[in-house]
Amino acid sequence: MRQGNVRRRTLLVIAALTAVSGAVVWQYRRDIFDTRLTVRTYRVETDKVTAPVRLAVLSDLHSCAYGAGQTELMNALEALAPQPDALLLAGDIVDDELPEENAWSVVSQISESYRCFYVTGNHEWWTGEAERICCQMEGYGVSVLRGNCHLVSVEKGDAVQILQICGIDDPDFLNSREQLAQAGGQIDRDLFSVLLAHRPEGFRSYLEYPFDLVVSGHAHGGQWRIPGLVNGFYAPSQGFFPPYAGGLYRIGEAHLLVSRGLARESTRIPRIFNPPEIVVVDILPR
Ligand SMILES: [Fe+2]
Missing domain, CATH: 1.20.5 (Single alpha-helices involved in coiled-coils or other helix-helix interfaces)
Incomplete structure (x- = not known):
């Protein structure tokens, strides 16, 4: 009883x-369950620029839709003030399951207004057509980074700021260690150098080379967050409570910027306290 x-x-x-x-x-x-697009801004200070340089990061779009003609995403980019000096596409822009139109709609529009740099993510390789996707990116004037570096000159008043933008393919199908060594061997230590690499979990290996800033995606913010308490619940390749789920991390003099990405309807598990984002990084004189 x-x-x-x-x-x-x-x-x-x-x-x-x-x-x-x-x-x-x-x-x-x-x-x-907020999936409205947000813009998140970070600052990195360095002795290697004498005027601010602004980069914007689009990552893990996974061919998702942001309104008719992707206007929501384009309007958010156009509203940035000041405007970015270059756009970094950190992989998984195209998805292996969703139709590609939404991705190419974004690429065709941004490439008309901005200097764009791209590296592959695992989902581009999973399409089985990563080489075709890289060619298509180049067709739009996007610089595809595969173990190489480009110099970006940014005129600010009387001064010209020069950045070095390098990148590597996603390692799912290729030996990106070789590409990393190639890109790392091209670093000019007098210039601010950026490595674009889809996966943040390789951060410690990237730091074998003196890049000033590594930009990644892939982790989708750990999908679920509790702001101020848990920065991500699970990320591919990093597992539960991933160390690099999203945000700006610093190890020694190097920074790692991890975008929480733009994936919305492609995610099978809802994003919790983890809205999709455009990331802006201001590189500022120290
Ligand atoms: Fe990925």
Whole structure:
């Protein structure tokens, strides 16, 4: 009799807690499952520039839709003030399951207005057509980085800032270690150097070379977050509570910037407290 009462009370408590949590989730569902596009800005200070240079990062679009003609994404880019000096496409722009039109709509528009640099992500390789995708990017005037570096000159008043933008393919199908060595061998230590590499988990190996900033994606912000408490629950290749889920990390003099990406309808598990983002990084004189 007494055991039956305890069981009944326990069930009532569980039911009450479930109802309360359900009500809280329902009340705050817009914030919790918010998939509106956001812009997140970071700052990196260096002795290697004398005027600010602004880069914007688009990563892990996965061919997702941002309004008719991708206007939502394009409007967010056009609203940036000041405008970015270059755009970095950090891989998984095209998806292996969704149609590619949304991705190419973005690429065709941004390449008309910005200098764009691209590296492959694993999903481009999973299409089985990564080489064709790289050629198509180049057809739009996008610089595809595969173990090489480009110099970017940015005129600011009387001064010209020169950055070195390098990149490597995603390692799923290729030996990107060789590409990393090639790109690392081209670093000019007098210039601010950026390595574009889809996967953040390789950060320590990237640091075998003196890049000033590594830009990655792939982790999707760890999919679920509790702001201020848990920066990401799970990321591919990094597992649970990934060390590089999203944000700006610093090791010694080097920085790693991990975009939480732009994937929306392609994700099978909803993003929680983890809205898709355009990332802006301001490289500022120290
Ligand atoms: Fe990826």
